[in-house]
Amino acid sequence: MIRDARVLRTDFVPREVEHRDHEVTHLSGVLRPLTDGEPADTVIVTGPTGTGKTCVTRFVGERLREETLDVAFQYVNCWRHYTFFRCAYAVLDGMNETMDVHRQSTPRDELLARLEEYDGPPRVLVLDEVDQLEDLSLLYDLHSMPRFALVLIANREAELFGRIGERMTSRLRGSERIRFEKYTLDQLVAVLEARARSGLAEDAVGAAELERIADAAAGDARVAISVLRSAARRADREGNDRITAEVVEAAIPDAREAVHRENLENLTRHQEILYDVVEDAGEIAPGALYERYEGRVDDAKADRTVRNYMQKMAHYDLIEIEGSTRDRVYRHPDRG
């Protein structure tokens, strides 16, 4: 039933992008000067998760490379490389410039100098989830190097500009913006149809089933595609040559669970204990949380550290945070 598993991965870049013509044209237009060896403006791409930001950017990058031999394209995920050092290192790594840069004890000045020395072809530098960078001064440095064309991807523009320094804000204010909106139900069905056509056997899934998946995904293509994948796997396992309505229903919680399980595995012992406390309580105030956490370990971290842990877990969607001062509560997402 599965003809090409790659197509069902959420990071797959299709040959044609569905319902994002305007965004594709806009982004290509901004990067166009690179084909003549001219520098291109910085682009800020914003929109909720699963709206095709990363996909469109990669798509445009691949097409640009097909058209022009002399353009390099590089993608860096700032969630995974969230410090100044790791992000700069990742950029250098993509340029094969890291051989003599050692994993540690390399001052940031040297990393910057090395970036500045770059004299290869113009390079499109995509910084995905750029709002996750904890030190945004790297943007300032990269922005001032004309050999790099920056594409900054963030969920919300306001958050990015809120953290960015004033001098950087004024420089970026004039840069191009591309905003992505959530997919409508019909658009999402079209996305799924395209993936099913090239990834699955013919007639493996019907229109009603795709619509059900699209509906459950609530405008998020990433969720939709991973539900489709797990439905296809499930059908395969059960020896079914069609994705039935029952298989779809069973696959919907699968996708959520898989992400959840993966995130839990990344936690440290202390974070795990905090997660357990919140899970047991369902909902808990900060004071009580810390008290119970302290009772369960004999080497408790400082309260400030616990607050950092909680932020991190909230980021992984493992817990929810509500309220900003005295009304703050931590909550387990499946309850309350």
Next chain:
DNA sequence: GTTCCACTGGAAGACTAGGTTT
């Protein structure tokens, strides 16, 4: 309206791990 105070999150610095230099 005023005061109280539980809580937040930024900043600065100590500490640790892992490397290089002398």
Next chain:
DNA sequence: AAACCTAGTCTTCCAGTGGAAC
């Protein structure tokens, strides 16, 4: 071997916030 780097983690300190109690 000792002295000296750096990144990353954690702690300490504290101004600020806004809900709750008066």
